[in-house]
Amino acid sequence: MSEAAARNLKVVIEYDGSAYVGWERQKNGLGIQEVMEDAVHTITRERVVVEGSGRTDAGVHALGQVASFRIDKEIQVEKLRLGINAVLPPDIAVLLIEEVPSDFHARRSAKSKRYRYTILNGPARRPHFRHVSYHFPQPLDEAAMDEAAGYLVGEHDFTAFAREADQKKTCVRTILEARVVRDGAFLYIDVVGTGFLYNMVRIITGTLIEVGAGKRDPGSVPALLLSKRREQAGYTVPAQGLALVQVDY
Template sequence: MNVKILLEYDGTNYHGWQRQKNARSIQEVLEEAISAITGEKIRVTGAGRTDAGVHAAGQVANFKTNTRIPVEKLPYAINSRLPDDIVVKEARMVPEEFHARLSAKAKVYSYTIYNAPFPSPLLRNYTYFFPLPLDMGAMKEAASQFVGLHDFSAFRASGSPVKSSVRQINRLEINRCQDLIKIEIEANGFLYNMVRIIAGTLLDAGLHKINPGEVASIIRSGDRDRAGKTLPPQGLCLLKVVY
């Protein structure tokens, strides 16, 4: 059967989702746990290939198995073999053709900035600390221009493999609650580092380093150098995958 699982993880101590040599990845730890309980060699496909230090509240993955463990018992069985920074919250049988990444219609990421004079020990692994005052009005104005179907070449890590860089951003919200500025982005797909570069560009707007009205022209330019810095990974969280 093909099993779809919903996952939450704290990415602090992992080198990202994707299996790699000489570094501990979420995928590897998960595959080892599922292989151990099913007695099969399990290969897991994730919806989003989160980077080192990036978190997930709602990552989705799927794997094929012939296990006789009832699907509703799988989360408990798998969790019993996982460290406490990775948890399976749901497992469901899905059609054979379901593919966690290719079947996804949209994904939602959040990027959280802790904007206060001093860093927060309690939030240090889940937010990006930025002490200078930020103009929320300018950030909101800049944010609105990302929504829609655009070529986001200016908002992807340089050296990314050459494929289409056109994506549809369905929604980009930015709100402040006390010292936290939360950016939430839903798109049909994301380029490498796209959310972290968008967050860096919004930060530049908040600092008046760019004019918020300039965002549309930065997008059109396709010029990575005109967009903002790639903000660090710990502020990023994969919230949800939409099918």
């Protein structure tokens, strides 16, 4: 396939990540990228690389993952979407396909990403939501959590919120928005940034939970950032509460 001649397609994908090892194709299990590439091949008979806007980890979901790939086949994009969805498993769906300029790349062209972490904050477990939320039964002060989240906005060194393996690289990232809101028993932690470290949102969430539980002061976050020490931050919350909501270009 000639890259210059190929059609460049942008796809928006929703998935339940519970059964997958993450977005990327991996040797140790089934990734969503592999499932997507196989589905495209089934419909077009072309082998493609479906490039995601970024990897989501094992058990993490997406409401608006964006990917791109190139094909030579002349097929209407809506017909292609319907065909791909017909062969995808029930926990993955293509919401949109559109043709884009040849220089568009799902990852390199992205300007920002929005992640949401969902906490079920009440005494009773809710089995219906067990795959898409993290149950934390003790009371949480969402106002204190929201105050603490505000200190994360801006360009900072997020070494304290990075796993050790990532600390050899630059951990400077820019957060555009960080909010905590409550809707009944559910707390939503929304974080928008130009880029994220592995487990960064989950470590941020664990830290904010400790603030909400009264174990940390909201005003301690700036010093935590300056410490650049992972052990000073909160715990890494489970994956199932996290979803990639939107990618902006």
